[in-house]
Amino acid sequence: MRKLIFSSLTAILLITRCLAQTAQSPKTGTTYRNPVIAGDFADPSIIRVGSTYYAAGTSSEWAPPYPIYTSTDLVNWTYVGPVFKEMPAWTMGSYWAPELFYRNGTYFVYYTARRKSDKRSYIGVASTRDLRKGFTDHGLLIEWTSEAIDAFVLEDAGKLYITWKAYGLDKGKDIEILGAELSADGLKVTGKAFTLLTADRTNWESGGAEGQAIFKRGRYYYMTYSGNACCGPRCNYQVGLARAEKLQGPWEKYAGNPVLVSNETWKCPGHGTVVTTPDNRYFYLHHAYNGTDFTSVGRQGVLSELVWDDKTQWPAFRYGTKMPVLSESPSGDSQKIVPNLTLNFKDTKTEIPWVWDVSLPKPTFSTKEGSLQLVNTTSGPIGSFLGLVIKRGTYTFSAAINPQPGVLQSICLYGDAANGLGLGVQKGSLELWQVKEGTRTVLKTQTIPENAHSVNLLVHTAAGQFYTFSREVDGGKPQLVTDDPLNAFFLPRWDRAPRIGVSISGENKGKSDIRSIKMSYE
Numbered sequence: 244m245r246k247l248i249f250s251s252l253t254a255i256l257l258i259t260r261c262l263a264q265t266a267q268s269p270k271t272g273t274t275y276r277n278p279v280i281a282g283d284f285a286d287p288s289i290i291r292v293g294s295t296y297y298a299a300g301t302s303s304e305w306a307p308p309y310p311i312y313t314s315t316d317l318v319n320w321t322y323v324g325p326v327f328k329e330m331p332a333w334t335m336g337s338y339w340a341p342e343l344f345y346r347n348g349t350y351f352v353y354y355t356a357r358r359k360s361d362k363r364s365y366i367g368v369a370s371t372r373d374l375r376k377g378f379t380d381h382g383l384l385i386e387w388t389s390e391a392i393d394a395f396v397l398e399d400a401g402k403l404y405i406t407w408k409a410y411g412l413d414k415g416k417d418i419e420i421l422g423a424e425l426s427a428d429g430l431k432v433t434g435k436a437f438t439l440l441t442a443d444r445t446n447w448e449s450g451g452a453e454g455q456a457i458f459k460r461g462r463y464y465y466m467t468y469s470g471n472a473c474c475g476p477r478c479n480y481q482v483g484l485a486r487a488e489k490l491q492g493p494w495e496k497y498a499g500n501p502v503l504v505s506n507e508t509w510k511c512p513g514h515g516t517v518v519t520t521p522d523n524r525y526f527y528l529h530h531a532y533n534g535t536d537f538t539s540v541g542r543q544g545v546l547s548e549l550v551w552d553d554k555t556q557w558p559a560f561r562y563g564t565k566m567p568v569l570s571e572s573p574s575g576d577s578q579k580i581v582p583n584l585t586l587n588f589k590d591t592k593t594e595i596p597w598v599w600d601v602s603l604p605k606p607t608f609s610t611k612e613g614s615l616q617l618v619n620t621t622s623g624p625i626g627s628f629l630g631l632v633i634k635r636g637t638y639t640f641s642a643a644i645n646p647q648p649g650v651l652q653s654i655c656l657y658g659d660a661a662n663g664l665g666l667g668v669q670k671g672s673l674e675l676w677q678v679k680e681g682t683r684t685v686l687k688t689q690t691i692p693e694n695a696h697s698v699n700l701l702v703h704t705a706a707g708q709f710y711t712f713s714r715e716v717d718g719g720k721p722q723l724v725t726d727d728p729l730n731a732f733f734l735p736r737w738d739r740a741p742r743i744g745v746s747i748s749g750e751n752k753g754k755s756d757i758r759s760i761k762m763s764y765e
Contacts, residue, residue, distance in 0.1 A: 272572070272575070273571070273576065274571060275317075275570060275572045277509065277531075277546060277568060277570075278533070279314075279317065279546045279578075280300070280544025281544070282541065283541030283542065283543070283632055283739060283740040284541075284543055285300055285303070285474075285514065285541065285738070286300060286514045286530060287514075287515055287529065288341055288342045289516045289518045289528040290516075291518050294315060295315055296317060296518065297311060297323075297343055299311045299352060300312075300341070301340055301341070302338045303336075303337065303339065303738055304336050304338075305338075305598045305599070305601060305630075305742065306600070306601040306605065307326075307327055307598070308325055308327045308338040308356075309338055309352070310324075310596075312544075316572065316576040317526060317528075317546060318572055318574075318576065319576065320544075323374055324375060326341055330601065331369070331380040331382070332380070333358055333360075334358065334367070335357050335358070336356070337356060337364050338356050338601070339355040340394065340454070342394045342396060346398070346429065349372060350371050350372070350374055350378070351368060351370045351429050352369050352378055353366060353394035353396055354367055354368075355391075355392040355393065364392050365384075365385055365386045365390070366405075368380075368382075381430050384405075384431070384432065387421075387436075388409065388413050389410075389413050390409075392407065392411065393407055393408040393453045394406070394407050395407070395457060396429070397458075397490075402424055403424065403425035403427070404434075404490060405425050406420055406421065407421055407422075408421075408452070408453040417444065419439075419440065419441050421436045421439065422436065422490065422491070423437070439455070439466070439491075440455070440494055447470055447471060447481055448471070448483070449470075450471035453469055453470070453514065454514030457490075461556065462556075463486040463488060463556060464487050464490055466484065466485040466494065467484060467527060467529075468482070469482055473542075475538060475738070476537065476735075479505070480505075480511035480512060481503060481504045481505075482501055482503035482504075483497065484496070484502055484557065485497060486557070502560060502564060503547065503560055503565075506534070506566065507534050508568050509531040509532070509534060509545060509568075510531060510533075512566055513529055513531075515545075516529075524548065526547070526549070527546070527548070527560075528546055529545055530542035530544060531545045536636030536637075536707050537636075538707075538735035538740060539706070539708055539734075540635065540636050541735070541739060541740030545566055546567075546570075581634045581764055584760075586760050588613055588758060596631070597629045598631070598742055599629055599630065600657070600660055602659070603660060604621065606618070606621075606629055614645070614756045615745070615757040615758075615760075616755055616757075617746075617757070618747070619749060619753055619754065619755075623660050624663075624681065624682075624683040625657065625660060625678050626651070626653075629745055630657055630744030631742060633741065633742065634764060636705070636707040637704065637705045637706055637765045638703070638762060639701060639702070639703045639762075640654060640743045640761070641654070641700060641760065641761045642745055643758040643759045643760075644668055644697070644755070644758065645696060645698075645757075646668050646671075646698055648669065649750060650669060650747055650748070650751050650755070651667035651669050651674060651748050652667055652756070652757065653665035653745065654667075654701070654743075654744075654745060655743070656702065656734060656742075656743055657734075657741055657743075657746070658741045661680055662733055662734055662736070663678045664710065664729060664734065665746060666700050666702065666724055667700075667746075668700060668714075670693060671690060671692075672690055673688065673714060674688050677729075686729070691716050697716075697758065699715040700713075707731075708731055709729065710728060710731055711723065711728050711729070712725045712729075745757055
């Protein structure tokens with residue numbers, strides 16, 4: 244029934260996407276389709292170590308901080324784990340822009356986070372010899388006026404340098420990208436700060452300059468950087484180029500800036516890193532919003548190739564100012580589709596990449612006795628929540644639940660602790676609920692048999708924003724709970740997309756009994 248409601252809308256969306264895709268389809272060769280890292284993965288940093296690539300991205304207010312992915316071909320990526328298994332002691336949130344760097348067998352990450360003591364965002368550093376075991380934090384590295392964000396580190400003539408965005412919150416002062424020398428171990432700033440770029444208030448940079456990445460080719464250092472508003476439905480992010488013969492400058496901005504802008508398929512591109520392949524091709528891994536799914540899925544990992552004009556010695560993006568929908572695969576490997584997820588907690592051995600709200604205590608949960616047991620420990624209007632990153636805007640998510648007395652077990656679309664939408668079950672009843680700006684509203688209730696053993700709760704959406712909920716009791720036919728699709732326009736929270744998952748709430752401090760979950764993308 245829910246599929247009938249959305250059939251016309253889904254067909255329109257598919258036709259729109261096909262028309263957009265045919266305009267840029269390469270004629271020959273194996274292709275990849277953007278995004279290469281699906282789901283909310285903003286500000287991606289990428290490095291290559293030998294023939295293996297690693298990428299880390301912003302997690303914002305989701306824990307654990309900073310997801311890491313790995314690839315051998317730039318188009319098929321596997322989740323490795325988070326940078327931090329526990330939050331660094333000096334931080335409280337705003338986990339932005341982790342920049343990876345590799346030197347002499349050690350991986351470093353230079354990350355932005357909000358400091359507990361004054362709620363200002365500054366730059367920290369951590370390191371590891373093994374990415375899969377997580378990083379050891381070395382604490383605060385750069386504290387600069389009201390804010391220091393968006394670190395990028397490079398080596399020049401055997402010395403290490405760090406660059407960052409400054410003065411973004413200082414009234415009356417232009418935003419600058421600064422640099423300074425680091426100690427040989429990469430853990431301390433030893434040099435005096437110098438200016439690389441200053442944002443121009445009169446053009447496309449009027450909203451600022453940030454997200455810089457620097458690389459060298461021939462006689463020049465080149466910089467990609469981003470400007471204007473990064474996030475949300477009114478974003479206008481764009482990418483520019485600059486170059487210099489010396490890191491300290493002077494830097495020359497490209498006369499044709501901006502070089503990457505929004506189009507009908509991908510919107511608000513920016514903040515990425517350039518990496519070279521073993522055969523010396525240049526690729527820019529950056530973020531952008533899908534033109535259809537937009538903020539409901541978030542800023543996704545998009546791959547755009549740079550090509551070179553040897554006469555001018557400036558790079559350009561292969562498809563002009565547009566991001567490719569389809570392009571030739573860097574290694575010739577085929578790209579795998581975004582997988583569906585089915586987890587039966589009776590026999591699953593899959594490590595689940597759960598995420599949760601970093602502003603709340605870490606959820607207490609375990610998988611045993613054939614079920615996911617999430618403990619009701621949070622007193623807020625949504626309760627304790629475990630979520631998954633949404634990879635595409637059109638999907639059906641479901642959970643098979645054994646109802647318990649006194650606690651409401653829900654499938655839940657979660658924006659933050661004060662904004663969510665869900666359908667929950669307890670002994671004898673169902674509850675469709677909404678939390679908006681901290682106010683909880685029961686939208687509908689239904690009775691079910693007191694002896695119901697298994698209730699399958701489902702939510703379906705096409706391209707985000709509108710959601711239908713349904714239920715199946717003890718293997719019976721699906722029945723709609725929502726009379727009309729619910730509008731969840733309020734859930735994307737500026738710089739991050741919602742997560743889909745399960746929650747538990749209620750007066751009793753019980754635990755969930757969730758037998759399975761399923762995520763199906765269409």
